[in-house]
Amino acid sequence: MSHIVLKFGTGVLSRSDGRALDGPQFRRIATEVAALIEAGHSCVIVSSAAIAAGVHALGLSGRPVDLPGKQACAAAGQPELMRLFATSFRRHGITVAQLLLTHEDIDSRTRRKNARNTLDRLLAAKSVVPIINENDTVALEEIRFGDNDQLSAEVAHLVEAKLLLLLTSSDGLNDADGKRISVVRKVSDVRKFVRPDTGAMSVGGMGTKLDAIESALSRGIAATILDGRQPAQIAAAVAGQDVGTRFSVPRQKKSRRS
Secondary structure, three states: OOEEEEEEOHHHHEOOOOOOEOHHHHHHHHHHHHHHHHOOOEEEEEEOOHHHHHHHHOOOOOOOOOHHHHHHHHHHHHHHHHHHHHHHHHOOOOEEEEEEEOHHHHHOHHHHHHHHHHHHHHHHOOOEEEEEEEOOOOOOHHHHHHOOHHHHHHHHHHOOOOEEEEEEOOOOOEOOOOOEOOEEOOHHHOHHHOOOOOOOOOOOOHHHHHHHHHHHHOOOOEEEEEEOOOOOHHHHHHOOOOOOEEEOOOOOOOOOOO
16 A cells, blocks of 8 residues: 655635635545545645635635734634535545644654654544645744645655655646646756746745655655646546656665654
């Protein structure tokens, strides 16, 4: 049985206006993840979109620009985010478990061990999907810079995942002519194609995804960036089909769990 970490960006989980969660998306994602579990994989979800959910919950016209406002939105939005995951997975007989982490939790030897033990126990129960988000109400790094990209790589290392899927609102990384790059051998070869644009409701971009992927690859974890708004992309990526942009693990690298 292999562990797969799936990171869903805000643009994947929210409506087109970015001010509320997209219920049908959650139901489709749950169906596709449930199929992976039925096939024998165990899955961990790293989820963004708590702030977007909070924008709706608090009746705001747009995403706050100040840190306390963003953290307030995260506090109000996190319950709605988990409610949608819980109800969507319940249809498939799957329970979700919430973990809110910070980078300090990962860096601290004791807290890292506790988080790893908790995840190990949850993954041992075949019908449980851990849902992880950064604790945006108290943490700063992802809320400012990464939209949970780096956190997903750290979680993948924590659970010794075989594969990290970064699901975004694009079909992968494009070259200078706008053509999708299917396979990447070295991250350094494609950084020149990164554009600085991000979605209105997210803070991550392709650059932070490449940083996360580089971290995952250094630990022996393969990764793929793919379109999270298109059906059947998840199963295709797990099967190694030509979807998104796949990043191969250098042969000399081996996974080491600390």
